Amino acid sequence: MLLNPLCVCCCFLKKQVSSFLHQYLCDLVSGLSREQRAYQYVLTHAIPGDPDSILDAFDIWCSKIEFISNIGPKKGKILDRLLLEHSPLTVLELGAHCGYSTVRIARALPLGARLYSIEMDQNNAAIAEKIIRLAGFDDNTLIVNPSDEVIPKLHSEYGLERLDFVFMDHWKKCYAPDLQMLEGSGMLCKGSMIVADNVLFPGAPRFLRHVRKSGLYDWKVHRATLEYSKGIRDGMAELVYKGHN
Secondary structure, rough: OOHHHHHHHHHHHHHHHHHHHHHHHHHHOOOOHHHHHHHHHHHHOOOOOOOHHHHHHHHHHHHHHHOOOOHHHHHHHHHHHHHHHOOOOOOEOOOOOOHHHHHHHHHHHOOOOOOEEOOOHHHHHHHHHHHHHHHOOOEEEOOOOHHHHHHHHHHHHHHHEEEEEEEOOOOOOHHHHHHHHHHOOOOOEEEEEEEEHHHHHHHHHHOOOOOOOOOOEEEEEEEEEEOOOOEEEEEEEEEEOOOOO
16 A cells, blocks of 8 residues: 555654654753763663664664664665775765764774764764764764855865765755855865765755756665654665766
């Protein structure tokens, strides 16, 4: 039986309202944000220095206890595969959040690679930093600022000459302008890969429209479902930069 998309969205919205009320009460009672509660769970259930154990603890928390919008294990495997196939030496992550995707990326990188992660929320960045250290990836660079302020300074302040791989999982409205900013920075080279999560739900239509019209990319969308949920269609965009003709 085919599911009516409107019914699926309505069910999701009902769950979101219920989840919001639950989160508000938990915040009120515990005095902690949901990200802080997730960190406390991971801290007490994961093995320090074991990235797989940390990701597994996050997945249990997010799927069984309290939803957090990480990339999750299913779409995470697509990201893992692309990283292993591409073997990038310089990686930019837009939207570290709690550090889940940061750890997922860092564990797949070859020796000598550098990962630069941007997170605009100071509280979430503090948690991400603890998670990154817990996983044993202390040499990663975590930058606490909005992406549109950091991208223009990647060369001058951080010495980046090129980007081999970019992972986008921050505000969806920022996908298009940030991609265009990266194009103008000169740090995208032929073969640079950009992977963007949640391009179908909640969606990034301006981003996809720009990708289609620009002619700068070979691209496709990996169909999937929304992380830690069933029945809500989502997708990850995979872009390979061709450069200007």
